[in-house]
Amino acid sequence: MEAEIKQPPHVLLIVDDDEDVHQITRIALRSLKYEGRGVKLLSAHSAGDAIRIMQGENQVSVILLDVVMESNEAGLEACRFIRDRIRNQFVRILLRTGQPGMAPEKKVVEEYGIDGYLSKGELTSTRLTTMVRTALKAYSEITEIESKRRSLESVNESIRDISGSVQWNTFRREA
Template sequence: MINQPPQEATGLAQWILLRLKPFVDDDAASLFADEAEEGAVTAGRPWSILIVDDDSEVHAAIGLALSGAEIDGRRLRLSHCHSASEARTRLAGDEEDIDLVLLDVVMESAEAGLDLLESLRAEPETRSLPVLIHTGQAGRFSENMVRARYDISGYLPKSSVTQQGLLSALRAVLQEGRAA
């Protein structure tokens, strides 16, 4: 009998391996600014994205997927929290302007991310902060259920997100927030 990792670890490893490899459908040229293009200047400060997830492999995968990416000529600066309570403390400290939170649901408890989201919406300082749900529990926390109960900017199931899909979702949320 061959030793196999637990099903949860196997699923995550598959997500990381499958989702970070370039896909035929992904247009790699559109993911990154053409550095050879003359006159290409990054406009303004980088977009600040706070990744809140208890899985360090997810943080690494997102960092790799977004490495060198730009949205509207602005680089992405990724910050990391590994629990909802850590994110709550960081956001309350107001140490930096966060443009978007990429939030997992299941962390230190089954609904830690949603509890954090409720507290963010209750505070005037974070009420309008864009939050993109990024969950591995899409069956348990469906997009329809989450959208009906919570004010979110977007929803990405970890099982089906691609590099291009992640960047497109971030772009849509950031551009929507800028237009508001």
């Protein structure tokens, strides 16, 4: 009987200036599993904290991001920083807002690379769990594709190296 290799948990980052939101999110997601892996929840209480965490942590799969924190668009600014400055296109960002008028859904999804939009007023534990699970699935698929792309790139580079070093001899046919 082979020993089962324990996979590390999926890392989720909760970004909200309201501690109650952190606590409720932890309760809602405490038993979530995807691909047999649980979740590890990190907390940030401001956009600045989220940016610092994302600069040092490359294993975050999903960010649950509030819009209005230290400013009316702090969450959107953090999102832009993560996508454009850090160039992290893999992490799935689920925007959560208690003030939908501050960040209209269609606009922010298109302009900021948001993967989901959740109104806090309409959010249930089941909906949150479903959205996070869907985001984890997307993250897993995207990172798997990227891993295979890198492998193919490595194979192509090796083939170029080999073919560049091989001397092709031409033989003349003597009549």
